Amino acid sequence: MQTFTTSGVCAKTIDFKIEDGVLQNVKFNGGCPGNAIGLSAVVEGMKIQDVITRLEGIGCREKTTSCPDQLAKALKEFIK
Template sequence: MQVFKTSGVCAREIRFKINDAKIIEKVKFIGGCSGNQSAIAALAEGQTIEHVANKLAGIECRNGTSCPDQLSKALKDLL
């Protein structure tokens, strides 16, 4: 699994696994609100990196970012 250290959100990091076809196989947030993060992970898994990164980019919660936005940044780093 790859690890992305978050910034400006309750979750400390995001762990994710991407396959060779650039499909998200697994997402796990460490820290933060488990209900919302479980929903984000469930919706992202099985989708392409590009699709999820574009859909979640710019969603704000506080500090000008959010857990979905941080996942988007992590995925965009792979593109």
């Protein structure tokens, strides 16, 4: 299990697991529960690069980041 500490969003951390390049068990800790659960369900079982491509750069309100963008950053950090 990996844990990523977020920046600039309500969720404090994101936990996730990667098996064979596929995202599993995504959990946002803090933030908006409905959005976090929904986003986790949508990306479950997706290839890492597909998640990054779809979510990177999404902002929230007037911010330049969001929980989806932070997940993309976490995955990019993981594949370095």
